[in-house]
């Protein structure tokens with residue numbers, strides 16, 4: 006056991022070490038070996054290091070899509086992705102396999118899910134491909150779904166936008182293979198309330214391109230959601246109310262939340278000890294609220310000075326413009 010772990014750590018150290026060219030070229034020669042190693046590493050309990058090692062594959066991992074036995078490799082990639090339990094790494098590991106390529110080319114007259122379903126009857130390779138796509142979706146939705154709750158920060162926006170391509174790949178493959186579970190599930194995902202779900206849905210539709218089979222209903226959902234958002238009254242000039250996202254119910258957050266929600270108050274001078282100031286900073290920064298925080302280093306305790314910024318109005322204006330562009334694209338009017 007100890008020796009196996011030792012060997013394992015040496016290999017892992019080589020994989021994460023940029024100068025470990027021997028291991029990097031071995032990975033290029035055998036992506037299956039690399040995936041087995043990652044799975045074993047995670048199963049041995051060292052998930053953090055396995056994730057680090059997986060990230061180090063990123064620059065050349067695209068080559069994995071050119072190897073023979075794609076179905077075997079994809080199976081290994083799915084296994085590693087499940088063990089590593091990180092949506093970004095999962096997307097990276099699965100990206101080379103272009104799931105839509107597993108789908109047999111549609112014959113004339115057999116286009117659309119119904120046709121694909123009929124042609125799939127009794128064809129073991131299509132049944133296997135469908136199972137793999139179903140698995141991909143389960144893994145994808147299992148990791149992304151729980152992260153759709155909460156406020157949209159720039160970090161979430163970048164992450165969810167990057168997931169548009171793998172998400173659309175799985176949905177397109179499922180539609181072609183006649184899977185019914187995935188499209189239904191995907192629709193649930195695109196109908197999930199909130200800004201994060203909307204970003205993922207739009208990124209998925211953009212990655213799929215306009216008017217693709219399997220994306221009609223999500224496109225309708227998205228357009229409908231945008232219409233609702235655009236129909237909401239615009240923020241009045243001079244309305245400075247900001248909602249503090251849920252996440253902490255302490256006394257400090259209650260004071261902060263009340264100040265933020267006040268539509269006329271723009272600034273707050275708040276004498277506060279250091280660790281309490283830090284808690285308030287963290288809440289503001291984590292949610293990327295349009296609020297400047299400074300410490301006036303006078304008196305005891307120092308005073309935390311909070312000021313709502315003009316970005317509050319600018320962001321809403323930009324979001325509105327983006328919704329208008331997206332709606333025009335969805336309805337084919339651009």
Ligand SMILES: [Zn+2]
Pocket residue numbers: 253254255256257258284
């Ligand atoms: Zn708090």
